Amino acid sequence: MDALLKVNGVSKKYGKKQVLDGVSFDIGPGRLIGLLGSNGSGKSTLMQIIAGLTPASAGDISVMGRPTGRETKSLISYMPDRPMTESWMKVRDAIAFYNDFYADFDMEKAREMLDFMKLDEKSGVSILSKGMNERLQLTLALSRNVSLYLLDEPIGGVDPVARGKILDAIVRFYREDSSLIISTHLVGDMERIFDEVMFLRAGRIVHHEEVENIRMKHGRSVDDMFKEVFGE
Amino acid sequence: MMKLLKYDLRRNANLLLAVCAVLILCELGMILSPAMLEVKMVVILIANFTAAVIFMINNLRVFDYNIKSVSRRLLPVNTLSYVWASLVYAILNTLAVLVVAAGAGMYFLGRFDTSFWGDALHLPVYVWIGLVLEAVITTVYGFLFFYVVIALARSITKKGAFWVGLLLFLVLSAVMDWLENLLFGQDSTQAFNLVTFHYENGTGTITHDSLTAMAGWNWLGSFVFELLLSIAFLFVIKWCVEKRIEAR
Numbered sequence: 001m002d003a004l005l006k007v008n009g010v011s012k013k014y015g016k017k018q019v020l021d022g023v024s025f026d027i028g029p030g031r032l033i034g035l036l037g038s039n040g041s042g043k044s045t046l047m048q049i050i051a052g053l054t055p056a057s058a059g060d061i062s063v064m065g066r067p068t069g070r071e072t073k074s075l076i077s078y079m080p081d082r083p084m085t086e087s088w089m090k091v092r093d094a095i096a097f098y099n100d101f102y103a104d105f106d107m108e109k110a111r112e113m114l115d116f117m118k119l120d121e122k123s124g125v126s127i128l129s130k131g132m133n134e135r136l137q138l139t140l141a142l143s144r145n146v147s148l149y150l151l152d153e154p155i156g157g158v159d160p161v162a163r164g165k166i167l168d169a170i171v172r173f174y175r176e177d178s179s180l181i182i183s184t185h186l187v188g189d190m191e192r193i194f195d196e197v198m199f200l201r202a203g204r205i206v207h208h209e210e211v212e213n214i215r216m217k218h219g220r221s222v223d224d225m226f227k228e229v230f231g232e
Numbered sequence: 233m234m235k236l237l238k239y240d241l242r243r244n245a246n247l248l249l250a251v252c253a254v255l256i257l258c259e260l261g262m263i264l265s266p267a268m269l270e271v272k273m274v275v276i277l278i279a280n281f282t283a284a285v286i287f288m289i290n291n292l293r294v295f296d297y298n299i300k301s302v303s304r305r306l307l308p309v310n311t312l313s314y315v316w317a318s319l320v321y322a323i324l325n326t327l328a329v330l331v332v333a334a335g336a337g338m339y340f341l342g343r344f345d346t347s348f349w350g351d352a353l354h355l356p357v358y359v360w361i362g363l364v365l366e367a368v369i370t371t372v373y374g375f376l377f378f379y380v381v382i383a384l385a386r387s388i389t390k391k392g393a394f395w396v397g398l399l400l401f402l403v404l405s406a407v408m409d410w411l412e413n414l415l416f417g418q419d420s421t422q423a424f425n426l427v428t429f430h431y432e433n434g435t436g437t438i439t440h441d442s443l444t445a446m447a448g449w450n451w452l453g454s455f456v457f458e459l460l461l462s463i464a465f466l467f468v469i470k471w472c473v474e475k476r477i478e479a480r
Binding site: 048051052053054055069070071073074078080082084085086088093097100101102 | 235238239242243246302303305306307308309310311474475476478479
């Protein structure tokens, strides 16, 4: 099966600091992948490079055979770890913004998600709580019909109730023929939804395996393995 | 590009409308006040200049935001759309200030000797073409020059981009002026030398000479030079945005 996403020898340096060091992996279609790592391991940087927001120092990335660039921005829906919306917007403006720029934006799905997330279209974005803002960002990202979704820390800094709601929304609204990469360090909360996981430590992929294998072969949960790999 | 422009205008609508409203109120206030004509004119000129400066700074911030913010950089648009959207935004704002200024201008028109404007109608066609070209190219070149400085500053550093940009601006503008002077014997500050006129108000009565136009097509070299530089700026901005600037 052709890879949906190919990451080949990607490195990134900030000054003398090596943030990513020769990261390589392939992702097939229809997969839910956890990109796991502690804070500062390079998860967000890798996501940004795949999304085409940050140039890599070395290596190359292709999505459905196309190198990252303007074209792949139409193939990827990225939810960054900070709000994509602008402070002047109301929820409906944010939806309209996405609908204006992305031909693949599904207005009907967006309305359904807003309803599910209990978001009011008339609310101002600037007055939303952290949890509600995360719900809005997720609504915007998942309402696009694309092949690859990238969610950067979608449950970072939100309360357990909002976490549950966000995870339910991911499972309910993600398209099964597409792939979804979720970066997080909150492994315990999220491992139930992953098909495979990648452990990123000090800018390198140190482990990439199917979740089922981890459970069957190693007899451990992903959370246990995460603690073993990242334990100090 | 038009969609980017639409959201740039919506994002800054409060500031733009507030500045225009204050400017109009200031002009009306001065026109209706019993102050001397010269005082009215100076105050209105200062108000218009201030509005133009606010709009200029706002435009540079709009461009800066478009090339560095995650929400804009994620959009599947051509890189140069950020430039065109900011440029049209700047031109619209400039036109808004000009329209408001023209309102006050009409008031002053009947109160000063403006008969020399009649001479303008008799200027040769090439001078008119030159003036229009110069106005367009100087405006576009000016804005692109600022944009390229911002793009380079954002490419070079993450912190202290303002100071790096200021330094780049000073160095680049000195180099460009020197180069233009070397090649054509004039720099961009002399751009409107196509037409000269003399105007005096020294003896209590206003006197003026006829408008005089520069002969020939000597000015064309400077135009072409600025046009080529503008194209070069576009390539540099595109390279900086695609290869160097990290969205935040």
